[in-house]
Amino acid sequence: MDALIYTAVSGAERALRGQQVRANNLANIDTGGFRANMELATAQTVQGYGYDDRHMSQLQANSVSTRQGTLKATGRELDVAISGVGFLAVDGPTGEAYTRAGNMALDENGTLRINGNVVLGEGGPITLPEYSKIDIGTDGTISIQNPGTTTMQTVDKLRLVKAEASELTKNEAGLLVARSGVPLPTDPTVVVRSGHLEGSNVSAVEEMVATMSLNRTFEIQMKLFKASDSMAETGNRLISG
Secondary structure: OHHHHHHHHHHHHHHHHHHHHHHHHHHOOOOOOOOOEEEEEEEEEOOOOOOOOOEEEEEEEEEEOOOOOOEEEOOOOOEEEEEOOOEEEEEEOOEEEEEOOOEEEEOOOOEEEEOOEEEEEOOEEOEOOOOOEEEEOOOOEEEEEOOOOOOOEEEEEEOEEOOOHHHEEEOOOOOEEEOOOOOOOEOOOOEEEEOEEEOOOOOHHHHHHHHHHHHHHHHHHHHHHHHHHHHHHHHHHHHHO
């Protein structure tokens, strides 16, 4: 009975935390480049003498889905989207991080930024001189046309990387970072589409189905908790009788 209480309470807590993960995904369904969080649960043995047969459910919500979202044409020169697998490198609050959001903008110093984070090129932060036209190639090469000229000049190249979902996690700013803490190597096979933006990869249908499943799981755990309580009361009456 005691072991059953551990299982029921732990399972109910896992279901509630899982609902929070799913709710956060749904809240970001319209956030460009957002990667859906995944909730994974593992069994953990309760430490201490006499607790070998008691287990707790431990939720791990630091995994992400790398499935591609829908690409939409914007026609804007500074908008880019990754076609297939890959990420843009940015300088986040705690160091190098990665994103699929490609709504780049220039600050007052000509530095490229995505949602306030500096976009990284092959040599560090990308800063552009004054230009009359800009072109971003499929390999991330940035070319500009200086005012008064007719030729395009290459000025930098986006730092593009690849990684498996298991190699990435999210930091507090919502950016992807390498689990190892070591910056990912540049990958020349990543393909960029200029004039496009990628939407969130969250599926509303999948999230709603998962939420309903978690609701049922929570209800079952509560029934187990009540059954355990009833069994304990019956056992107490038998002992006292």
